Amino acid sequence: MHIRLAMIVGVMFLKIELKINGKFRTAEVSASERLIDVLRQKFGLVSVKEGCGAGECGACTVIMDGEAVCSCVVPAFQADGHDILTVEGLEENGELDVIQQSFIDCDAVQCGFCTPGMIMSAKALLMKNPCPSREEIRTALAGNICRCTGYVQIIDAVETTAARIGVCRR
Ligand code: FES
Numbered sequence: 001m002h003i004r005l006a007m008i009v010g011v012m013f014l015k016i017e018l019k020i021n022g023k024f025r026t027a028e029v030s031a032s033e034r035l036i037d038v039l040r041q042k043f044g045l046v047s048v049k050e051g052c053g054a055g056e057c058g059a060c061t062v063i064m065d066g067e068a069v070c071s072c073v074v075p076a077f078q079a080d081g082h083d084i085l086t087v088e089g090l091e092e093n094g095e096l097d098v099i100q101q102s103f104i105d106c107d108a109v110q111c112g113f114c115t116p117g118m119i120m121s122a123k124a125l126l127m128k129n130p131c132p133s134r135e136e137i138r139t140a141l142a143g144n145i146c147r148c149t150g151y152v153q154i155i156d157a158v159e160t161t162a163a164r165i166g167v168c169r170r
Pocket residue numbers: 049050051052053054055056057058059060061070071072073
């Protein structure tokens with residue numbers, strides 16, 4: 001833990017250090033700030049969307065230490081010392097991650113509001129289980145809500161990613 005306390009005009013701030021998309025970053029956060037606030041407002045990572053703000057819709061999903069989490073319900077100070085991955089951290093050397101390309105190729109990119117969270121939930125699944133069944137994909141994405149369309153292309157995109165990674169031989 002790297003937390004240090006500071007009082008600024010009567011408000012207690014905590015200094016946290018975390019790794020975001022492979023880089024060590026520090027931030028001063030109040031006790032009421034959430035991880036989503038830090039990512040969007042302090043570091044400009046606007047792929048992280050706020051929908052419900054209550055852990056129900058998955059729009060704010062990021063990967064923390066390999067697990068998909070709703071960043072709207074994680075207090076910022078609890079992210080101290082942890083490793084955070086957002087959509088912005090997926091591309092490498094200007095190349096999209098295979099999961100991003102598969103979402104495009106399978107027409108799974110829909111409104112843009114739910115998509116980043118869907119991608120991060122799917123990425124977390126594939127990091128642990130590189131060859132998931134359609135049922136396992138559905139279960140992993142159960143917390144990611146789309147209000148306007150179906151999930152078929154999204155599940156296709158995750159399956160396609162698994163096939164392209166090359167571990168999956170079905
Ligand atoms: S905005 Fe975080 S789960 Fe809906």
